[in-house]
Amino acid sequence: MIMRCYGAMTPPKRAASSFGGRKASPGKNPPKRANDHAKPAASSFIDALADLLRSRNIEIPAGLLEAPPEAYAGQSEAVVQAMARLKDEDLVERAGKVAGWGKRQAERAEQAWESSPLIVELRRRGLAEPARPTRVVGASFSLKIPLADWTDEELKEAVATWARLGSGGRI
Numbered sequence: 001m002i003m004r005c006y007g008a009m010t011p012p013k014r015a016a017s018s019f020g021g022r023k024a025s026p027g028k029n030p031p032k033r034a035n036d037h038a039k040p041a042a043s044s045f046i047d048a049l050a051d052l053l054r055s056r057n058i059e060i061p062a063g064l065l066e067a068p069p070e071a072y073a074g075q076s077e078a079v080v081q082a083m084a085r086l087k088d089e090d091l092v093e094r095a096g097k098v099a100g101w102g103k104r105q106a107e108r109a110e111q112a113w114e115s116s117p118l119i120v121e122l123r124r125r126g127l128a129e130p131a132r133p134t135r136v137v138g139a140s141f142s143l144k145i146p147l148a149d150w151t152d153e154e155l156k157e158a159v160a161t162w163a164r165l166g167s168g169g170r171i
Contacts, residue, residue, distance in 0.1 A: 052091070058092060063100060067102070118155065118158055118159050121155060125155070134167050137162065
C-alpha cells in the first residue's frame with residue numbers, strides 16, 4: 001500500500017542558520033535546537049487585536065485569545081494598526097473569523113471523516129473506528145487494489161495513520 005499525506009500539516013522546524021551568528025562556547029548558553037519544546041510566546045497580533053477590541057468596548061469573541069498562529073496566518077501586531085481603520089462591524093467580523101478558526105477546522109475534519117471511502121469501508125466491515133482527527137489532513141493511497149479487496153489490517157492501518165496525522169501525531 002502506498003500512502004502519502006498532505007494538507008494542513010506543518011513543515012518540520014529547521015535548525016537555526018550558522019551564518020552571521022556568534023558561536024557559543026561549550027558549556028555556556030548552548031544554542032536552542034529545533035526540537036526543544038519551549039512554550040510558545042504569546043502572540044503580539046492576538047494581544048494587539050484584543051486591546052483594539054477592548055478600546056472600542058467590543059466583546060472579545062470566545063476562542064480569540066487561544067487562536068493558534070494558523071488562524072491569523074502568523075501576522076504581527078502591525079496588521080492590527082491597519083485593522084484599526086475598519087468600522088466596528090468589520091472588525092468584529094474579522095475577529096470572529098480568527099476566533100472561529102479552530103471550530104471551522106474541527107467541522108472540516110468531521111466532514112472529511114464522514115465522507116471518506118476508508119471510513120465507509122471500515123464501517124461496512126464492522127471494524128472499530130479510531131478517535132477522529134481534530135484537524136483536516138488529506139491522505140492519498142494507492143487504489144491498485146480496490147478497497148473492498150484490502151485486508152482488514154491494511155484498512156485499519158490506513159485509517160489509524162490518517163487519524164494520528166489529523167490529531168497532530170507523526171507517522
